[in-house]
Amino acid sequence: MKRLGVFICHCGANIAGTVDVKSVAEKIGKTEDVAHSADYIYMCSEPGQQIIREAIRGKGLDGVVVACCSPSMHENTFRKAVKSQGMNPYLCEIANIREQCSWVHQKEKEEATRKAEEIIQATLEKVRRNDSLEAIAVAINRRVLVVGGGIAGITASLDLAEGGYEVILLEREPALGGHMAQLSRTFPDLDPAFSGLFLKASEVERHPKIHLHCYSELEDVKGYVGNFELVIRKKATSVDRGRCTGCGICIENCPVEYVSQFERGMGIRKAIDTLYPSSVPNKPVIYREHCRYFIDGSCHRCEEVCPEKAIDFKQEDERISEKVGAVVVATGYELYPKEQLGEYGYGEIPDVIDGLGFERMLSPNGPTKGKIIRPSDGKVPKEMVFIQCVASRDPDRYMPYCSRICCMVTAKHAKIYKEQVPDGQPYIFYMDIRSDCKGYEEFLQKTIEEKRLLYLRGRVSRVFQDDGRVRVLGVDTLTGKMVEVAADMVVLATAIVPSNGVKDLAAKLRATVDRHGFLTEAHIKLYPVESSTKGIYLAGCGQSPKDISDTVSQASATASKIQALLSTDKLLQDPLIAFVDEEICSGCGICVEICPYEAREMDPHRGISMVHSALCQGCGACIASCPNNACELRNGSASQVLRMVDTFVS
Amino acid sequence: MAEFEPRIVAFLCHWCTYTGADLAGTTRQQYPPNIRIIHLMCSGAVDSIYVLKALIDGADGVLIGGCHPGDCHYQTGNFKARRRVAILKGILQQMGFTENRVWLKWISASEGKLFADTVTKMVEELKKMGPNPMKQLWNA
Numbered sequence: 053m054k055r056l057g058v059f060i061c062h063c064g065a066n067i068a069g070t071v072d073v074k075s076v077a078e079k080i081g082k083t084e085d086v087a088h089s090a091d092y093i094y095m096c097s098e099p100g101q102q103i104i105r106e107a108i109r110g111k112g113l114d115g116v117v118v119a120c121c122s123p124s125m126h127e128n129t130f131r132k133a134v135k136s137q138g139m140n141p142y143l144c145e146i147a148n149i150r151e152q153c154s155w156v157h158q159k160e161k162e163e164a165t166r167k168a169e170e171i172i173q174a175t176l177e178k179v180r181r182n183d184s185l186e187a188i189a190v191a192i193n194r195r196v197l198v199v200g201g202g203i204a205g206i207t208a209s210l211d212l213a214e215g216g217y218e219v220i221l222l223e224r225e226p227a228l229g230g231h232m233a234q235l236s237r238t239f240p241d242l243d244p245a246f247s248g249l250f251l252k253a254s255e256v257e258r259h260p261k262i263h264l265h266c267y268s269e270l271e272d273v274k275g276y277v278g279n280f281e282l283v284i285r286k287k288a289t290s291v292d293r294g295r296c297t298g299c300g301i302c303i304e305n306c307p308v309e310y311v312s313q314f315e316r317g318m319g320i321r322k323a324i325d326t327l328y329p330s331s332v333p334n335k336p337v338i339y340r341e342h343c344r345y346f347i348d349g350s351c352h353r354c355e356e357v358c359p360e361k362a363i364d365f366k367q368e369d370e371r372i373s374e375k376v377g378a379v380v381v382a383t384g385y386e387l388y389p390k391e392q393l394g395e396y397g398y399g400e401i402p403d404v405i406d407g408l409g410f411e412r413m414l415s416p417n418g419p420t421k422g423k424i425i426r427p428s429d430g431k432v433p434k435e436m437v438f439i440q441c442v443a444s445r446d447p448d449r450y451m452p453y454c455s456r457i458c459c460m461v462t463a464k465h466a467k468i469y470k471e472q473v474p475d476g477q478p479y480i481f482y483m484d485i486r487s488d489c490k491g492y493e494e495f496l497q498k499t500i501e502e503k504r505l506l507y508l509r510g511r512v513s514r515v516f517q518d519d520g521r522v523r524v525l526g527v528d529t530l531t532g533k534m535v536e537v538a539a540d541m542v543v544l545a546t547a548i549v550p551s552n553g554v555k556d557l558a559a560k561l562r563a564t565v566d567r568h569g570f571l572t573e574a575h576i577k578l579y580p581v582e583s584s585t586k587g588i589y590l591a592g593c594g595q596s597p598k599d600i601s602d603t604v605s606q607a608s609a610t611a612s613k614i615q616a617l618l619s620t621d622k623l624l625q626d627p628l629i630a631f632v633d634e635e636i637c638s639g640c641g642i643c644v645e646i647c648p649y650e651a652r653e654m655d656p657h658r659g660i661s662m663v664h665s666a667l668c669q670g671c672g673a674c675i676a677s678c679p680n681n682a683c684e685l686r687n688g689s690a691s692q693v694l695r696m697v698d699t700f701v702s
Numbered sequence: 703m704a705e706f707e708p709r710i711v712a713f714l715c716h717w718c719t720y721t722g723a724d725l726a727g728t729t730r731q732q733y734p735p736n737i738r739i740i741h742l743m744c745s746g747a748v749d750s751i752y753v754l755k756a757l758i759d760g761a762d763g764v765l766i767g768g769c770h771p772g773d774c775h776y777q778t779g780n781f782k783a784r785r786r787v788a789i790l791k792g793i794l795q796q797m798g799f800t801e802n803r804v805w806l807k808w809i810s811a812s813e814g815k816l817f818a819d820t821v822t823k824m825v826e827e828l829k830k831m832g833p834n835p836m837k838q839l840w841n842a
Contacts, residue, residue: 122724123741151727152739156818163735170738567772575811584717584775628743648777671776672747676786685747693740694755700711700738701759 054180057088057113058172059104061095061120063150068093070154070161071168076119080172085180087111096126101133108137115179119147119172140184142627142687147175170700177695182687188629189622190666192278193377195220196614199270199557200382202230203600204592204607206252208380211611213261217618220374221256222284223266227331228253230384234314234328236414236422238600239464240495245600246417253332267337271371273379273560276649276667277587278623282374288367290338291324295362298326298334302354302363308342312419316409318427319419324354324363329417338363378587378614379561381571382607383554385593388443388450388547396442396544397515402428403522404515404542407461414468424472426541428520433476433540436469437524438462439512440482443547451547451568456597458545459486463496463505465543470503479537480507481526489601508535515542548597562649563588571595581610586669589614628686629668630675636682637661643674643683708762708828710737710821713752715745717775718810719767725814733821736828737765744768745806746779750790753804757794760837763803763828765820770808780808801831 058080062068073091081089088107092100095118107113116139118130123146131141149168157164196212198205201223209219227233235245256262265286272283308323315321323343326336344351345365355363387406390399397404403426405413412418413425426433440458443450459482466478485507487493499505512526524537550569558565563583564572571594574582581590591607592598598606617623630643630651637660644652644661651667652674654660661683675683681690714720720741726733742748745768753764766787768780787806794804805824809817 122727124721124724148724148739148741151724153727153735155727155730156733157735158730158732160735167735167738174738174740562777564773564777572773646782648779669776671744671779672742673744673776673779673782676747676749676782685743688742688747690749690751693742693749693752696740697711697752697756697761698759700740701709701756701761 053085054115055087055111055113056085056115056117056176056179057104057107057111058086058090058176059095059100059107059116059118060089060091060149060172061100061118062091062093063121064093067120067150067154067168070158070164071149072161072165076165076169076172079169083173083176086176087113095120096129101129104130104133105137108134108139114139114143115182116144117147117172117175117179118144119149119168119175121150122146122148122152142185143179143182145175145179145182147172174696174699177699178687178692181689181692181695185627185686187624188627188665189624190278192618192620192623193280193375194218194618195374195376196378196380196618197270197280197282197374197376198222198380198382200230200384200592200594201225201228201256201264201266202382202384202592203232203249203252204382204384204594204603205230205380206249206256207604207607208382208591208611209256209262210252210259211608212614213259215611215615217261217615219262220282220284220376221262221264222268222270223264224269225327226267226289226335226337227327227333228256228264228266229328229332231408232600233331234408234415235411236418237464237468239460240491242464242467246415250330250332257332264333265372266333270557270560274650277617278377279666280376280379280587282376284372284374286370286372288340288369289335290340290343290363290365290367291336292362292364292367293333293335295360296335297360298336299359300336301357301359303336305353305357307351307353308344310342315412315419316406318405318409318412377618378589380589380591380610380614381557381561381563381583381594382591383557383571383594384551385548385597386551388549390546393443393544393546395514396439396512397517397522397542398544401515401517401522401542403433403540404544406544406546407458407465410465410543414465424469431540432473434473435537435539436466436476436478437522437537437539437542438466438478438480438545439524439542440480440545441511442544445483451549453568453597454486455545455548456486457548457599460492460496460599462543462545463499466505467499467503470505478503478505479524479539480505481512481524482507482509483511489599510535548593550594554594561585561588581606581613587617625666626670627665628688629665629670630663630672630683630685632661632663633682633684634658634660636680638680638682640679642677642679646673646677648673706829706833708736708825708833709760710763710765710824710828711756711761712737712739712765712767713742713745713748714739714767715769715775715779716741716743718769718773719745719807719817721811722767722809722813722817725811726818727814729814731815731818733818734825736825737821744774744776744779745783746774746776746781748783748786750786753790757799757803757834758836760834760840762831762834763805763824765824766804766806767809767817768806770810773810798835803828803831803834
């Protein structure tokens with residue numbers, strides 16, 4: 053028989069104001085194996101913990117129940133306290149009599165007192181059958197995989213590499229930069245986006261600790277926190293990276309031209325090309341779906357002109373195996389697909405473009421070299437309409453959430469437009485203006501005053517082409533009047549959605565996404581950069597829409613979290629996991645199929661099921677599904693649960 | 703005779719409903735003291751035997767609380783719970799539990815009020831149903 057101690061906290065009046073703690077302590081003290089039962093005003097305080105420590109020493113306790121607040125508050129505190137006296141911390145359990153008793157039954161003191169006593173009795177049942185456990189130590193691989201080479205992935209990679217950790221950075225496009233490479237200038241400082249990005253991307257390219265794989269994707273992931281095994285697929289670029297000097301002669305000579313997605317349909321691209329001018333790395337790839345050599349073998353132009361003999365039509369996809377300890381998912385965003393934006397005319401009317409298209413237009417390296425002109429006829433637009441919340445904040449038809457960046461992006465667009473076309477008139481349709489970060493509101497107010505922007509509060513109902521102009525029908529909800537603007541050009545601030553393929557990637561990593569496809573964090577406030585799968589971390593717009601400032605902050609936070617994780621020799625994991633009674637296991641294999649973590653496997657020689665202790669997360673799915681009760685959870689066995697049920701029902 | 707006070711045994715998942723029940727306390731939601739909570743890591747870990755044992759012993763209701771579909775911390779545990787409860791309900795019918803005494807509810811960590819409302823509603827419903835018929839067997 054164990055010698056148990058029960059310590060009941062008053063929590064000031066939080067518990068003792070409702071529960072008669074003295075009488076509970078007295079009653080519990082009469083239980084046969086309870087060697088010590090005490091109450092105190094604040095058990096978590098130093099004198100409170102001292103009472104526990106002294107009782108363990110004095111009475112030789114080998115099990116402790118602290119009846120207090122939720123285990124999420126002070127389970128660790130008390131486990132440390134008992135550990136200091138040589139008791140195994142897993143022999144200490146919390147009876148939650150505050151959040152789940154005194155606070156929710158404040159008017160029913162008698163009933164709450166009875167309930168508190170039962171909760172303690174049930175917790176005693178658990179402690180009676182608890183085993184002493186040791187945390188599971190797992191060796192840790194100190195390298196990190198970063199998926200996505202936008203500003204989030206770049207920042208996280210640099211932070212980690214500067215911290216001394218080796219980084220494998222994957223980017224599926226041929227160059228770094230993500231959407232930031234498409235931007236002209238950033239709000240609120242109006243700095244050129246590209247120069248800042250170029251600096252960071254170049255640092256990544258030459259950092260000795262960063263292994264950069266562009267035009268590459270993650271094909272397979274196995275393992276668990278501290279020990280992930282990866283297979284990376286490097287797509288064939290058809291250009292020998294070692295030989296290519298990035299001179300660009302092949303690009304000049306390539307005869308194939310097609311519409312560039314990077315330029316949002318406004319520029320052209322060659323079949324052999326870099327992702328964008330001065331890209332990092334600045335080496336071209338052959339887009340095989342466009343190249344005449346790959347279509348019908350009719351053209352070898354690039355091969356002929358390359359002075360370095362770097363063209364390699366025979367190159368094949370390469371598969372690389374790597375091991376890492378943690379993964380950053382920085383997969384970024386797309387804009388809401390234009391095909392689905394019926395009423396805005398986007399995709400049908402050439403002078404209706406989206407925000408990224410306008411960014412390309414404003415970029416000195418873009419299709420118009422920074423000049424604002426109508427895509428249809430090249431004229432300077434004198435009347436411009438900007439529409440905010442396109443496909444955002446529209447739960448009935450599009451996305452219910454706010455895309456967060458559009459208010460500021462639009463103000464920036466209108467400001468730059470007025471700078472370039474001083475006699476032009478911008479109209480901005482908006483729902484609300486959200487400018488809640490450092491310097492944003494000031495930027496906005498100053499822009500509105502100086503540039504005399506016309507903000508119209510209301511949604512647009514229709515955009516259509518009429519007589520060479522784009523007519524925008526909407527309502528100004530502040531005056532209640534219908535508004536019709538005959539514009540030369542329309543820019544849509546389109547909703548941010550997660551980038552293509554995130555769902556598949558998340559499934560490979562066993563991370564989760566929400567109903568819109570954004571990656572979910574372990575806790576929105578307390579664990580915002582961790583995914584719910586240990587060792588998988590989040591950064592950037594893949595988690596939720598955010599601007600560059602927030603993305604960089606989050607990426608750095610992610611990098612710090614990972615550095616903390618990797619700073620130890622061994623990873624200590626909670627030992628509250630599944631185990632198998634080998635005498636009983638019949639080898640049916642149900643647990644193997646049901647385990648979401650591949651932590652269960654059949655032993656081919658003995659015909660029974662095993663548990664990979666490092667993979668098991670302790671969810672208990674296998675336990676509930678085992679037909680003959682051969683598997684159990686450490687310190688959470690069926691007999692413990694059933695005895696707790698007994699306490700509560702009998 | 704005193705009014706019948708049903709006894710509910712609840713199996714709550716660690717990540718959502720148990721934390722939601724904590725939040726009910728933190729925000730001082732008030733609900734009847736008829737419920738006794740057992741903490742499990744996942745609703746998918748609720749073995750049928752736990753529910754059966756509670757009902758056979760005389761619990762008037764069993765509440766299983768898990769994360770909303772798609773939000774399970776362990777990916778699919780709540781779907782396992784949903785399938786298990788569906789099967790269990792058929793068995794319970796055969797055993798003579800014709801009323802709906804087993805409630806499976808999705809209550810997230812941020813839904814403290816929903817937890818309190820659920821318990822309040824369940825107690826009301828169980829009062830209408832009357833005591834668990836098993837108890838008569840024990841007392842016969």
